[in-house]
Amino acid sequence: MTRPVLHIGNKRYSSWSLRAWLVLRKAGIEFEENMVPLHGDDLRQRLSALSPGHTVPVLEWQGGVFWDSLAIAEWAAEQAPHLWPRDAQQRALARSATARMHSSFMALRGQCSMDLARTPKAIGLKEETRADIATIQALWNDVASMDGPFLFGTYSIADAFFTPVADRFRAYDIPLHASAQAYCDALLSDPDFLDWRKDALVETFPYSEAQ
Ligand SMILES: N[C@@H](CCC(=O)N[C@@H](CS)C(=O)NCC(=O)O)C(=O)O
The missing domain is CATH 3.40.30.10 (Glutaredoxin)
Structure with a gap:
């Protein structure tokens, strides 16, 4: 094939x-x-x-x-x-969290664009961006299974969808609750993410520095 x-x-x-x-x-x-x-x-x-x-x-x-x-x-x-949780309730919840990420958080996405090469630096966050950050942390807290480093225990599509958010939190030096920080650390130390990041850091395309 x-x-x-x-x-x-x-x-x-x-x-x-x-x-x-x-x-x-x-x-x-x-x-x-x-x-x-x-x-x-x-x-x-x-x-x-x-x-x-x-x-x-x-x-x-x-x-x-x-x-x-x-x-x-x-x-x-x-x-x-296995990309979705095995349990039907958890699977529906994982799909809800993923869909929310896919369709929401425009303020965070707009103000803190993903730049994997950015040296962590805080910026003046808009109120709407702060609200998105609080909502994301509350959502993680509400759905987390507490059964492993990832949202639903083992790695799921929801974790892939939140990985760019974790890097935005790193890149814009955004203070997080301890559990949210631990989750972001798990996403950002994932070996597959690190493979992608390695390539990202040596890209030579023209670019404009994000704010
Ligand atoms: N809802 C789409 C969004 C995809 C998207 O916006 N991709 C960006 C790159 S991250 C893009 O292609 N931008 C080019 C453009 O919109 O002209 C998805 O989930 O794939």
């Missing part, structure tokens, strides 16, 4: 690509990766040529082209069911 191809954005900045890539890694699926540099006047054209979603990540598999990190994660979970 030909390997699926995951089209991703710059590893340093593309948080949605990171999520899909982590999920495929955790699924144990062998895949090729193709970097689509997220800059240049022809970016929209290049993304449109890739998929009707006009964004990365994009998964090419058996002649089909699929987009959106959550759809790609669900595709992977069909082959690797």
